[in-house]
Amino acid sequence: MKKLFVKKTLRDLAEESNHHHFKRVLGPVSLTALGIGAVIGAGIFVLTGLAAKEFAGPGLILSFVLSGLACIFVALCYAEFASMVPMAGSAYTYAYAGLGEIFAWIIGWDLILEYSLASSLVAVGWSHYFINLLGIFGIHIPPWLTSDYWTLSHQSPELFARIVPHLYGAPIVFNLPAALVIVAITALLVIGIKESAHFNNIIVGIKLVVILLVIIAGWFYVKKENWGNSWQTFAPFGAAGIGTGAAYVFFAYIGFDAVSTTAQEARKPQRDVPIGIIVSLVLCTILYIAVTAVLTGMVYYKNINIDAPLADAFSRYGLVKISFFISVGAVAGLTSVLLVLLMSQARIFWAMARDGLLSERVFAAVHPRFGTPYISTIIVGACVAITASCFPIEEIAKLVNIGTLLAFCLVAAAVIILRIKDPHHPRAFKCPFVPVIPILGIVSCGYMMIRLEFSTWLRLIVWLAVGSIIYFSYSRRHSKLAKKHALIEKQNE
Numbered sequence: 177m178k179k180l181f182v183k184k185t186l187r188d189l190a191e192e193s194n195h196h197h198f199k200r201v202l203g204p205v206s207l208t209a210l211g212i213g214a215v216i217g218a219g220i221f222v223l224t225g226l227a228a229k230e231f232a233g234p235g236l237i238l239s240f241v242l243s244g245l246a247c248i249f250v251a252l253c254y255a256e257f258a259s260m261v262p263m264a265g266s267a268y269t270y271a272y273a274g275l276g277e278i279f280a281w282i283i284g285w286d287l288i289l290e291y292s293l294a295s296s297l298v299a300v301g302w303s304h305y306f307i308n309l310l311g312i313f314g315i316h317i318p319p320w321l322t323s324d325y326w327t328l329s330h331q332s333p334e335l336f337a338r339i340v341p342h343l344y345g346a347p348i349v350f351n352l353p354a355a356l357v358i359v360a361i362t363a364l365l366v367i368g369i370k371e372s373a374h375f376n377n378i379i380v381g382i383k384l385v386v387i388l389l390v391i392i393a394g395w396f397y398v399k400k401e402n403w404g405n406s407w408q409t410f411a412p413f414g415a416a417g418i419g420t421g422a423a424y425v426f427f428a429y430i431g432f433d434a435v436s437t438t439a440q441e442a443r444k445p446q447r448d449v450p451i452g453i454i455v456s457l458v459l460c461t462i463l464y465i466a467v468t469a470v471l472t473g474m475v476y477y478k479n480i481n482i483d484a485p486l487a488d489a490f491s492r493y494g495l496v497k498i499s500f501f502i503s504v505g506a507v508a509g510l511t512s513v514l515l516v517l518l519m520s521q522a523r524i525f526w527a528m529a530r531d532g533l534l535s536e537r538v539f540a541a542v543h544p545r546f547g548t549p550y551i552s553t554i555i556v557g558a559c560v561a562i563t564a565s566c567f568p569i570e571e572i573a574k575l576v577n578i579g580t581l582l583a584f585c586l587v588a589a590a591v592i593i594l595r596i597k598d599p600h601h602p603r604a605f606k607c608p609f610v611p612v613i614p615i616l617g618i619v620s621c622g623y624m625m626i627r628l629e630f631s632t633w634l635r636l637i638v639w640l641a642v643g644s645i646i647y648f649s650y651s652r653r654h655s656k657l658a659k660k661h662a663l664i665e666k667q668n669e
């Protein structure tokens with residue numbers, strides 16, 4: 177049992193942070209841009225339509241407020257950890273120090289689910305906007321090359337039977353644009369973090385301009401009656417619907433988590449990573465609320481287009497040029513989200529492999545020239561491309577959120593524990609009002625987990641069960657820290 181709860185000391189982590197092969201090239205601007213690059217994307221360009229139509233109506237504005245507050249509570253906890261433990265691995269590394277190896281494994285395994293499925297979801301959203309953009313120029317791709325089997329067969333069974341080709345009796349249906357964009361970004365990430373960060377900075381600038389265009393131009397077409405004249409019309413699904421909507425769009429905020437995975441590539445991680453986390457989250461929360469207000473004010477929530485909600489909203493008013501710029505911004509914005517998420521996933525693998533919980537030869541291999549975890553990056557890219565091209569966006573989104581919320585709860589708990597057990601360790605940034613802020617983070621994230629469907633919980637349980645099999649059959653026996661403690665105990669005897 178001792179092996180399960182063995183912990184890394186903060187001093188050990190500080191020493192480990194100086195022994196790696198990554199290049200420290202990221203400053204506060206690049207880290208903030210990485211946060212914005214990951215946060216502003218699918219939440220604004222994809223999930224707003226589905227969440228408003230199915231869960232919250234115009235009350236989705238309050239859903240984003242609720243999700244944003246929960247994330248701010250947790251972000252303050254992340255910022256404290258980032259200032260103490262300037263290591264790649266994000267919540268996984270923090271849990272190793274605060275809660276022990278078994279909890280670190282749970283979070284690490286959880287983060288694999290979070291980042292992989294989040295990347296898949298964003299790639300599907302990217303595909304929808306890319307197809308919309310091609311349609312403006314009169315270019316059309318066959319539906320069987322832009323959708324997944326379940327979506328196409330259920331939404332358009334007659335079309336499915338008529339146009340889908342077969343190979344040896346099996347229907348050929350997959351999302352080609354989603355797969356191709358992942359392949360392209362994976363190649364960029366293998367080449368290097370500095371090149372990826374420069375590319376991300378340019379993309380973030382483009383999408384911020386587009387989002388400001390949406391807010392300013394769209395405000396002139398807002399119809400107050402679309403928001404409703406009473407609480408019943410503003411929140412047609414009630415307070416429960418707002419809570420469910422918050423749990424659903426919570427995915428939109430996971431970008432600030434991704435900032436902490438690049439700590440070992442930051443020039444001054446103790447200072448710059450907390451800045452990147454907090455600034456990107458606050459800015460993005462404000463933009464999310466503003467865009468949601470404009471969208472639900474322009475289009476009655478029942479008529480919102482799910483695939484490309486913002487572009488469709490402006491097209492309804494004949495604003496084709498603005499719709500075009502929105503599609504360009506969405507394609508650019510979702511590209512940067514994919515870049516950050518895929519980059520973060522590979523670094524989670526690297527951190528776990530470095531500790532012996534996964535194969536070090538495979539997942540911790542760093543390219544001698546590019547200085548990137550290239551093998552894990554390629555593996556992640558291949559798995560995400562397959563998922564994005566074959567599965568529907570709705571099911572992917574539900575599973576992403578519960579994994580993220582669980583990880584956030586554990587990080588908030590770890591802050592409280594370390595404040596008690598190691599109160600004198602230097603903290604360049606301190607989460608204010610501990611334990612109140614971490615407890616608020618746990619309660620708000622826990623509430624949103626409860627609002628998710630039982631089927632989502634069931635999938636999480638299955639995923640954690642698979643992770644438990646891997647941990648007890650491989651990771652526990654290969655854990656470097658467990659071996660070190662066993663050796664020390666043997667010497668003491």
